[in-house]
Amino acid sequence: MxxxxxxxxxxxxxxxxxxxxxxxxxxxxxxxxxxxxxxxxxxxxxxxxxxxxxxxxxxxxxxxxxxxxxxxxxxxxxxxxxxxxxxxxxxxxxxxxxxxxxxxxxxxxxxxxxxxxxxxxxxxAGEAIGCFGLTEPDAGSDPGAMRTSARRDGGDWILNGEKMWITNAAIADVAVVWARTDEGIRGFVVPMDTPGVSTLPVGHKLSLRASVTSALVLQDVRLPGDAIMPEAIGLRAPLKCLGEARLGIVFGSLGAGYDCLRAAIDYAGSREAFGKPISGFQLTQEKLTEMTRGLVNGMLLAVHVGRLREAGKATPAQVSLAKLNNCETAISIARTARTILGANGVTLEYPVLRHANNLEAVITYEGTSEVHKLVVGQALTGQAAFR
Known part of the structure; x- marks a missing residue:
């Protein structure tokens, strides 16, 4: 094989x-x-x-x-x-x-x-953990609507606000926090042991369960003047960070899809129905072929965009296209693989529904599929349709 x-x-x-x-x-x-x-x-x-x-x-x-x-x-x-x-x-x-x-x-x-x-x-070295505080309860796809604020108080800054869906926050030593100031949106480096900083766990998750997810609460957090990041000016700064993270998702999402496909191939070869392995049935082979087609196409796109990034030529629209394509491909593979495994596919004995549940979050964070479609649409038409 x-x-x-x-x-x-x-x-x-x-x-x-x-x-x-x-x-x-x-x-x-x-x-x-x-x-x-x-x-x-x-x-x-x-x-x-x-x-x-x-x-x-x-x-x-x-x-x-x-x-x-x-x-x-x-x-x-x-x-x-x-x-x-x-x-x-x-x-x-x-x-x-x-x-x-x-x-x-x-x-x-x-x-x-x-x-x-x-x-x-x-x-x-992994001796200090960081988190990234951008998303808020009422400002997800529109980070420019953030309410977290930072105001000057003498030589210090005072931060107030709440961030939501923050990976690593509860175990973090430091947070990169984005806040609205009189000068526009700025970024701050916030040690997590600063008075006024706290976290609240996000419970009852059905996706990314093996991940630390929290709300990050800032209540009159006093920071010295040098806590501000000098070059983090305007919304372009956090958006550039998101663009950097998306490349990992372009590849990573396909890893989840690949694991599901391998599980489906192995299961289909050992599971018998009507006297032979189900891998010998035409409908099963059609599913495996379609999953492989999506995986291979996505991997070729990922490598191409990765090489463009290495050459300093990757555009935000190209990364958005790849993130959109590969996340949608991966979750489709996971769902199809589950049908091959039948009832066994809904258990944690096999990885497919765990991956499918996780991918429901992956298609949302670092830009939803809808947002990436608008980024690509703007590149194609020259018209911004975000508002």
């Missing part, structure tokens, strides 16, 4: 170093995540700090950033790491991508040298 991705010789698109990174992360996932992930998902918990330290040892945190203890790999290598992590579970990939592509990227790109020196080496 042929691996689905090898029908298009996908491995030939990667360098030896990229394949080595992928294989290292695959081994890490096989040994430290897969044996426990169903239990973590069922319990709604994740040993995030322990996993972060292990990821730090492997150089996965902020791996595509330069300096400050970061590995400085290319975009495709980072994408392959996300692919392997998310093939185990989306929650684990979220831990890594929020740390590296949102919190660390923001500090690296917009922060002061003092902020970089204080936080980035510890974050790269």
């Amino acid at each position: 042929t691996d689905p991705l090898e029908l298009a010789a996908i491995d030939s698109l990667f360098t030896e170093e990229e394949r080595d990174i992928r294989d290292t992360v695959r081994k890490f996932a096989a040994e430290q995540i897969r044996p426990h992930i169903a239990e973590w998902f069922a319990a709604g918990e994740l040993p995030a700090r322990e996993l972060a330290r292990e990821c730090g040892k492997l150089g996965l945190l902020g791996m595509h950033l330069e300096g400050y203890g970061c590995a400085g790999t290319g975009a495709v290598a980072y994408g392959l790491a996300c692919f392997e992590l998310e093939s185990a579970d989306s929650g684990v990939r979220s831990l890594v991508s929020v740390q590296g592509s949102l919190a660390m990227y923001a500090i690296r790109t917009f922060g002061s040298e003092e902020q970089r020196q204080r936080w980035l080496p510890a974050m790269a």
Whole structure:
């Protein structure tokens, strides 16, 4: 039997170093995540700090950033790491991508040298955890409508507001928080032990259960003047961070789809009905073929956009198109794989419905499918249809 991705010789698109990174992360996932992930998902918990330290040892945190203890790999290598992590579970990939592509990227790109020196080496090692406070209860797809405010008080800043759906917040040491000021939207580096900072867990989740998700509450939080990130000016700054994180999702979502497809192929080969394996039936083979077609097309698109990112040529519309396509492809694969597994597909003995549930969140965060369609639509027509 042929691996689905090898029908298009996908491995030939990667360098030896990229394949080595992928294989290292695959081994890490096989040994430290897969044996426990169903239990973590069922319990709604994740040993995030322990996993972060292990990821730090492997150089996965902020791996595509330069300096400050970061590995400085290319975009495709980072994408392959996300692919392997998310093939185990989306929650684990979220831990890594929020740390590296949102919190660390923001500090690296917009922060002061003092902020970089204080936080980035510890974050790269997994000894400090970061979160990214942009989304609010009433400001999701329209972050410009945020209500969190920051006002000057002498040489200090006073922050008030609430952020919602913040990955890593309850275990974080530092938060990158975006707030409205008299100068417009600005970004702040907020140590989580600052008086007035608190978190509230988001309970009863049916998606990303193996992930730490919280509300981040800021009540008269007093920060020194140098807590502001000097280059984080205007809404373009947090949106640039989101664009950085989306590339990990472009690859990662396909990892979830790939795991579902492999599970369906294995199950179909061993499950018998009417006297033979169900993999020998035409309708089953049609499903497997369609899932493979979507996976291969999505992977080719992911690698292409990754190479464009490495060359400094990827546009926001291209990344939006890839995120839209690959998330929709992955969740379609997960749902189709579930039909092949029948009733067994709804249990945690197999990964497909866990992945499908997770992907319901993945198609929403870092830009919903609807928002990405509008980004692509604007590129095609020259007309903004957001309002």
